[in-house]
Amino acid sequence: MSRIQATFATLKSQGKKALIPYITAGDPHPKHTVALMHALVQAGSDIIELGVPFSDPMADGPVIQRATERALVHKVGLGNVLEMVREFRLTDGDTPVVLMGYANPIEAMGQGRFAERAHEAGVDGVLIVDYPPEECQEFVGLLKAQQLDPIFLLSPTSETSRVDMIVHQAGGFVYYVSLKGVTGSKNLDIAEVGAKVQAIRGRTDLPIGVGFGVRDAATARAVADVADAVVIGSRMIQEIENSSEENLLSNVAQLTQTLRAAIDDIQK
Amino acid sequence: MQLYDMPDARGHFGPYGGIFVAETLIEALDELRAMYERYRHDPEFLAEFAYDLKHFVGRPSPVYYAERLSKKIGGAKIYLKREDLNHTGAHKVNNTIGQALLAKRMGKPRVIAETGAGQHGVATATIAARLGLECVVYMGSEDVKRQAPNVYRMKLLGATVVPVESGSKTLKDALNEAMRDWVTNISDTFYIIGTVAGPHPYPMMVRDFQAVIGIEAKEQMLEMIGRQPDAVIACVGGGSNAMGIFYPYIDLKDVRLIGVEAAGHGIETGQHAAPLTANSPAGVLHGNRTYLMQDENGQIIETHSVSAGLDYPGVGPEHAWLKDIKRAEYVAVTDDEALEAFHTLCRTEGIIPALESSHALAYAIKLAATMSPDQALLVNLSGRGDKDINTVASLAGITL
Numbered sequence: 118m119s120r121i122q123a124t125f126a127t128l129k130s131q132g133k134k135a136l137i138p139y140i141t142a143g144d145p146h147p148k149h150t151v152a153l154m155h156a157l158v159q160a161g162s163d164i165i166e167l168g169v170p171f172s173d174p175m176a177d178g179p180v181i182q183r184a185t186e187r188a189l190v191h192k193v194g195l196g197n198v199l200e201m202v203r204e205f206r207l208t209d210g211d212t213p214v215v216l217m218g219y220a221n222p223i224e225a226m227g228q229g230r231f232a233e234r235a236h237e238a239g240v241d242g243v244l245i246v247d248y249p250p251e252e253c254q255e256f257v258g259l260l261k262a263q264q265l266d267p268i269f270l271l272s273p274t275s276e277t278s279r280v281d282m283i284v285h286q287a288g289g290f291v292y293y294v295s296l297k298g299v300t301g302s303k304n305l306d307i308a309e310v311g312a313k314v315q316a317i318r319g320r321t322d323l324p325i326g327v328g329f330g331v332r333d334a335a336t337a338r339a340v341a342d343v344a345d346a347v348v349i350g351s352r353m354i355q356e357i358e359n360s361s362e363e364n365l366l367s368n369v370a371q372l373t374q375t376l377r378a379a380i381d382d383i384q385k
Numbered sequence: 386m387q388l389y390d391m392p393d394a395r396g397h398f399g400p401y402g403g404i405f406v407a408e409t410l411i412e413a414l415d416e417l418r419a420m421y422e423r424y425r426h427d428p429e430f431l432a433e434f435a436y437d438l439k440h441f442v443g444r445p446s447p448v449y450y451a452e453r454l455s456k457k458i459g460g461a462k463i464y465l466k467r468e469d470l471n472h473t474g475a476h477k478v479n480n481t482i483g484q485a486l487l488a489k490r491m492g493k494p495r496v497i498a499e500t501g502a503g504q505h506g507v508a509t510a511t512i513a514a515r516l517g518l519e520c521v522v523y524m525g526s527e528d529v530k531r532q533a534p535n536v537y538r539m540k541l542l543g544a545t546v547v548p549v550e551s552g553s554k555t556l557k558d559a560l561n562e563a564m565r566d567w568v569t570n571i572s573d574t575f576y577i578i579g580t581v582a583g584p585h586p587y588p589m590m591v592r593d594f595q596a597v598i599g600i601e602a603k604e605q606m607l608e609m610i611g612r613q614p615d616a617v618i619a620c621v622g623g624g625s626n627a628m629g630i631f632y633p634y635i636d637l638k639d640v641r642l643i644g645v646e647a648a649g650h651g652i653e654t655g656q657h658a659a660p661l662t663a664n665s666p667a668g669v670l671h672g673n674r675t676y677l678m679q680d681e682n683g684q685i686i687e688t689h690s691v692s693a694g695l696d697y698p699g700v701g702p703e704h705a706w707l708k709d710i711k712r713a714e715y716v717a718v719t720d721d722e723a724l725e726a727f728h729t730l731c732r733t734e735g736i737i738p739a740l741e742s743s744h745a746l747a748y749a750i751k752l753a754a755t756m757s758p759d760q761a762l763l764v765n766l767s768g769r770g771d772k773d774i775n776t777v778a779s780l781a782g783i784t785l
């Protein structure tokens with residue numbers, strides 16, 4: 118059983134939902150990333166989504182763009198990100214790590230070499246925003262050969278036949294983008310999200326995570342009501358952005374605890 | 386019947402092109418592809434397009450024999466395809482009319498565009514005004530500074546110009562921002578991409594709308610000299626004017642096709658915008674796979690050219706393919722060479738060319754000198770240089 122499967126199985130047996138924070142590797146400085154990952158886990162995160170900085174983050178809103186720019190000041194590349202995961206794994210063998218990023222850094226390293234190195238470093242899943250399933254069948258094969266889960270996005274506009282095609286290739290969990298737009302957008306319609314997640318659930322056994330638009334305890338709780346996992350990106354990055362070096366870890370831990378409590382509140 | 390038959394159904398030109406976008410854009414691209422397939426051979430749509438090209442743009446644009454220039458060089462005769470005479474002053478308008486007519490048929494009341502030099506933005510704002518569409522143009526804040534007259538032109542035409550402050554603040558960042566707008570406003574917005582890049586069907590669709598340049602030129606050359614030129618030469622940033630004039634010539638194997646990239650301060654300095662000439666590796670950006678200027682981590686690097694319209698780190702995927710199959714050749718000329726050609730054309734022919742087109746011209750002048758007067762070169766003079774006079778003056782230390 119993969120780490121991602123084990124995590125969702127454990128949560129299910131406890132009647133809990135997964136909390137998946139996103140941070141950009143190297144933001145605000147590469148020296149903080151591994152410590153931030155551990156802090157996120159200690160404060161109640163179940164899976165860490167680690168962003169690979171890319172110069173042209175087309176699908177991201179201004180908050181994650183700024184995180185990317187801060188990381189790129191320190192020239193954080195895909196190789197450095199894999200090193201960070203390796204370091205994280207020295208003291209955490211259980212928490213799944215999912216890399217999220219864009220195609221070009223993978224193409225520059227080489228798809229096969231990336232898959233090998235990601236496996237060696239202890240990565241569990243890979244989500245490449247601009248690799249839709251039609252364009253990455255070979256890549257999916259390379260990932261699966263290294264026991265890496267290919268994670269795909271589903272959007273409010275994905276039709277049923279497309280959902281079937283995507284979940285057929287996907288592993289680990291599927292990531293439902295809860296609204297049209299870029300990361301960090303507003304105006305999440307929970308009823309609509311719930312209906313769509315329910316429809317997806319009828320077509321796959323994979324857990325369903327929901328992200329894009331989760332920005333506080335209330336939205337996290339509402340999403341946890343309908344999904345298996347809550348992904349929180351831009352709001353987490355804002356916390357990092359607004360912290361000083363001294364209170365960085367404590368602020369991030371506090372936000373994570375608040376979200377954890379909100380998500381667990383659905384059981385009551 | 387054309388033998389060359391690219392791209393495939395999902396927009397691949399060999400290993401290049403394709404649809405590399407986030408899931409949130411897939412449905413919009415499916416819709417666009419279906420609508421373009423429906424209308425690309427529709428007689429009514431094509432008639433409307435042709436009508437606007439004739440009556441609104443002023444097509445056909447003439448082919449002009451640059452006699453004084455040719456005699457001065459003493460080599461091959463140089464012919465200019467005068468896209469600079471189009472309404473709005475460049476080839477860009479051919480494509481914006483095609484896409485805007487499609488937007489209208491799709492019932493989209495709002496169009497957006499990215500722009501570098503501002504020519505595509507002006508051409509989009511122009512057709513949006515004519516069709517009564519809301520228009521928002523994204524432009525890197527560096528380019529906003531470099532191309533102030535075009536910014537004002539767009540505003541006069543009723544468009545909103547949004548300066549883009551992210552990344553290198555140039556064309557590629559404007560494209561990122563336009564994509565973000567599109568994914569957020571998909572239901573009412575049509576994204577008019579200005580070059581033969583982006584996800585399928587854009588590279589094919591923009592090429593098809595620009596192919597009028599080459600279709601006309603083939604007829605005009607026959608009329609003028611009774612045969613086709615020995616080479617067709619065009620500048621390449623994203624590569625839309627080059628694809629437009631190359632495409633109808635692809636099957637005519639005796640005609641050399643030469644794309645001229647911007648060597649900026651020189652390929653060896655790294656400060657250029659010539660991914661094909663510099664043998665940059667392939668990668669994925671802006672929805673397609675193509676040759677890209679990038680560092681060892683796969684980050685897109687900043688480009689340099691005196692000409693904002695060529696200042697782009699990638700190139701249309703069909704150019705990548707034509708390079709690989711050796712149907713087209715790609716070369717580069719420096720800022721200085723382009724500027725010299727700019728001045729030469731002003732003084733020998735009374736034509737002020739765009740700095741972009743001056744790159745094609747500079748290479749043509751070099752090549753013509755190695756050829757004989759019974760040979761002919763056709764240069765796509767893709768735009769006029771009025772927009773560039775501030776840049777040229779400031780390089781000469783003159784404040785206007």
